[in-house]
């Protein structure tokens with residue numbers, strides 16, 4: 001029933017799914033796979049590639065074996081009997097040509113479907129090049145080429161429109177240290193960084209990455225984007241990094257810098273820890289150890305206000321009180337941190353959509369007045385100075401609620417991708433793979449299969 005009078009097996013042809021050829025027969029190849037014999041089924045294959053005229057004079061046949069996807073879990077070896085034709089057009093200089101179809105372009109030894117599958121496995125399916133090569137019985141360079149072709153097709157050439165972007169840096173691989181034989185000092189010989197540009201609010205992953213850590217590389221990437229895209233960026237989320245701030249002011253003068261709130265809290269924690277260590281040394285002449293009051297409260301100091309229970313809070317207070325002057329100083333620094341956290345808490349969010357400017361202003365002054373009362377503690381004075389230097393960016397965070405969390409999330413994906421690939425030797429390739437990894441989810445949502 002399946003085999004019509006021309007010898008073509010319709011069912012097997014549909015099953016193979018290779019457009020432009022018809023299956024004549026399928027045999028066991030003796031090693032767990034199928035040998036599939038096909039003939040050309042696309043009329044246009046007869047068109048001369050030089051002049052486009054359909055040829056009528058057959059020259060001879062030859063068999064090629066383009067590599068294709070496995071079928072039903074079994075490897076498939078295709079034996080394609082192709083015609084060679086004479087081009088008889090007087091004005092055409094070609095002489096003869098071999099049939100070619102879209103699914104197997106001329107000169108290709110793999111089918112387009114196989115190349116597409118290999119490219120998609122790496123770009124969209126998070127397989128490594130090595131894994132995809134093993135699955136599809138292709139070599140590393142071929143899978144890499146397929147991946148690059150696929151990525152060029154699916155990644156947007158210019159970044160999608162977004163009113164807020166985030167900038168952040170990630171280390172590219174591990175830093176390499178070497179001991180200088182002359183000075184016997186350890187020196188950093190390789191420490192490459194990538195600066196990433198992400199969609200801060202739309203979740204569309206990385207727009208691009210550049211090498212280096214300086215202001216010029218950031219400004220250059222931003223300036224290289226289309227003017228229309230640059231104009232619609234209103235906010236740029238960054239860490240407390242003046243290099244990035246300078247670059248944003250230069251390349252996107254109309255956009256406002258947003259300081260990532262997470263990094264301000266982290267900075268306050270760090271200053272509090274510095275102060276605690278300094279006073280411990282002053283009091284004991286050594287690091288804190290079990291039995292010291294400061295040791296008991298160390299963990300509590302690191303915690304944020306809402307988290308410790310009333311009981312823990314009174315323990316903290318009692319222990320610090322018991323320590324005397326140093327304890328009171330630590331308590332003052334802890335209060336400064338909490339006042340700052342309270343201020344950051346006023347930021348707009350999903351549940352709290354209108355900024356309360358008078359509350360923000362009052363909280364800022366409470367924090368600064370507290371620091372002024374304890375101006376003999378250099379750690380919290382430095383903290384307050386940093387907050388004032390970055391006030392514009394902090395205030396923009398408070399009234400917009402924009403953070404750089406998207407960068408942090410992407411950095412995790414980038415590191416995971418590098419770990420799976422056992423590191424990247426080629427930086428351009430690493431950037432391309434990182435872009436694919438971070439845009440995977442949003443691309444899937446935009447084009448669900």
Ligand SMILES: [Zn+2]
Nearest residue numbers: 048051087092
């Ligand atoms: Zn021709």
